[in-house]
Amino acid sequence: MTTGGGRASSAPLLGRDHEPTLFELSRAGRRSASFRSTGIPEWEADELVPEEHLRVEPVDTVEVSERDLVAHFTRLTHRQYSVDVGAYPLGSCTMKYNPKVCDEVAALPGLARVHPAAPAALSQGWLELLVELEAALCAITGMAAATLQPAAGAAGELTGLLLMRAWHAAAGDERRRVIIPDSAHGTNPASVTLGGYDVTTVPSDDRGCVDLEALRAALDTDVAGIMLTNPNTLGLFEEDIVEIARAVHGVGGLLYYDGANLNAILGVTRPGDMGFDIVHMNLHKTFATPHGGGGPGAGPVAVAERLVPFLPGPRPVRSGDGQLDWEDPPRSIGRIHSWHGNALVLARAYAYILANGSDGLRRVADAAVLNANWLRRRLSSSYDIPFDRPSMHEFVASAATLKRRTGVRALDVAKRLLEEGFHAPTVYFPLIVEEALMLEPTETESPQTVEALAEALERIAAEALEAASAEGSSASPTAALAPRTTPVGRVDEARAARQLVPTWDARPQGE
């Protein structure tokens, strides 16, 4: 047989062989596509477009049968871990179960088939949905109004910072600095820079919370605001939040709430009640919209009353006659998305909020915090827990002692856990904890699953200690070799960066 073309074999699944790329499966002349009959004259390209614009040869993409296409991508899914397969205790990512009813919502023709430029009169259902979702998000966060445009958390952060900038500018107050704790997500300082501000980092104290005295020392009238995650990235509630808010407001600054950890406080307390002025939410975390392998997300931003006139436009608003229409707020910072945000993600989140309701959302927080605390307590005998006090929905353990005694690092623990059938926790974050393992079981994992996760982590620590004592050496071969049961073993990341192969076409021939 000539080369190329597909092979309907599950070898990559069963034999740990690699899956060929689409380009290797391609064979000239093969095709999947077919097009509807239209009855329109079949003009040639040069009868449609002047030759100077036309390519000579068609762009060579790939030529595969539909059968091979389906087999290829299905085999790829067999090489992919997901929430639907098992627990995903990635701290700060809130990888909870994504209800299937929300998939059906996103596929409803009445929602999915609507063109975004359709006049408001022809898309009243969508405007209604957006207005209702906005109201629900405001009820949950204790804010006055929200924009649903930001497509992800980081887009929400930058939107919030531009709101901060516009609000100060409207008062003729040019400020240059934004304060961020040293435990913050990396997106926070990056967003501050893109918002045109300088970052001032404040340290955490020995409780793992913002050092209030250091914060007070950093505050002056050059500070535009502070970005906080509460509970913070250590999973700890910032108990001094009222004092922090008073201090920041005292110098005329604003408080920005990074909603990465909102799951912990649903129905318990609200950012608005804590004194926050700007709040972004990650609907793909708290409100269970699927993460899609790295997006799409949605990062709505809710604000206090005084910031409403600055929100991005256009916004859906209800007019006197009950009809909904688009409106630009009077001092709007402008548009931040091509259209209205990740609308079908917003619809999923709204369905999730309706399904849970006030009672269900509180139950989410209860079970999320209970699972995390149970796991923290359980693991405190096999791992370091640097800030060992009641946590919220996640906590940070450390493999520092384990590493000293056995050479097994946080990374090794993570890779070894993959062999145990669980996704790894977040590692080496937050930066202020050595050998950090950040665990967030979420509320949708049963007590049995959380216990099995604990047992797996305990087994990994015990086996490392055993190996170290048996060999009297510092290296644990088992953990350092992990994972051995996954589609590929530990990946050579240094080589990927050193010999960059970013496309099939950039690949050295003959490999």
Add this chain to the structure above:
Amino acid sequence: MAGYVPHTDEELEEMLAFLGLGSLDELFTVVPPALRLAGGLDLDEGLPEADVLDRLQRLGGGNRAAELVCFAGAGAYDHDVPAATRALAGRSEFVTSYTPYQPEVSQGVLQALFEFQTLLGRISGMEISNASLYDGASACVEAANLAAAQTGRDRIWVSQGVHPHWRQVLRTFAAGTGHEIVEIPLVDGVTAWPDAGTDSGSGGPGSGAPAAVLVQSPNFLGCLESVPAARRAADGAGALLLVAADPVASGILRTPGEQGADVVVGEGQPLGISLGFGGPYLGLFTCRANLVRRLPGRLVGETVDGEGRRAYVTTLRAREQDIRREKASSNVCTNQTLMAVTAAIQLGWLGTGGLRELALRCGRGARYCREALVAIDGVTPAAPAPTLREFAVRTPLPAATVVGRLAEEGFLAGVAVGPGFEGTPYEDCLLVAVTERRTRAEIDAYASSFEKAVR
């Protein structure tokens, strides 16, 4: 209500007892009492699944646009999505996975992204593609930021033919970066770049030379721009050339890469993604190899595992926000991976011949429709420049009125050109798009209703 928390009451008690707690409320004693929400959230009680679906279905029923035969475009196109693409893109392993930070259990998403990057490189004629951005607008913003960082300049020349929403988003984010957005007007539907020869001393519009020149082709009005002319404008000013391209048009048009683009951006929605009221869509971003260290967003590379087996991993991570923090030139983290995977599947289904045929069919439908509309008394082309899938016409009545009247006849007639074109000859024109979905019978009926509507 629908419940997604599995714990039984007995299990809750057992877990609380392990922690030495007597109630769930005691989990939250760290929250100062004054901040605790008395009486719970001000929302209705949870609903059973079927009621949720009914409620959302009713909201969907309020969208008359969903039932109209679509001639609207303006950056969002009513293409057919084949069953295979829908089935594969809906696989829950793609849908419910996280960012591939653990490559050993994420080879599926990583390889699909590697194939996406390869396909995007081919259709744009560029060497590097990232793994997606939010949408066309965000891709433009990131391209402008890249150009500013690369050149040390802060001015961007933006053709007025660039989607008006994208131009607005560029301005919004320029408030933070301090970039100056200078719009270059259209003449006869295409950009009238300043003459580099006469303006080379001052650098042209604005004061000082631009970091980049941004052109969209086909532009918002559907007109094919001259990419070589934009390249000359960029060269005259010593700027980078940023081209916003349409992935469907790449089936028959020369690639921006072969015409000298430094960065090619675009909106990937036409590649298998539903209209969805504007999102989630797909920001496309490709560039030349010399710019890879400034590439925004994620990049997947091929490597090997410990046993030498082929493997994929996100690479050049040192560019990204979680490592560079305040020194990062982009804050992108979560992007639109599932849409990129969808686009790879769709490009695979279309194949070499199908992508060309798709572009041809759009062009044929648009020509047929355009000829039918301009045959109507008082309807004239808005510009003489060549077009492909989309074109603009002047109508005897305000464009919004035409859209309103044709909705009564079952058509979404197009998009009224408005904000971003004030005071130009294109203001209040009607932008009409024709995809491969539109049949001759539909176009005939549309043109006939159009004629009645403007009579």
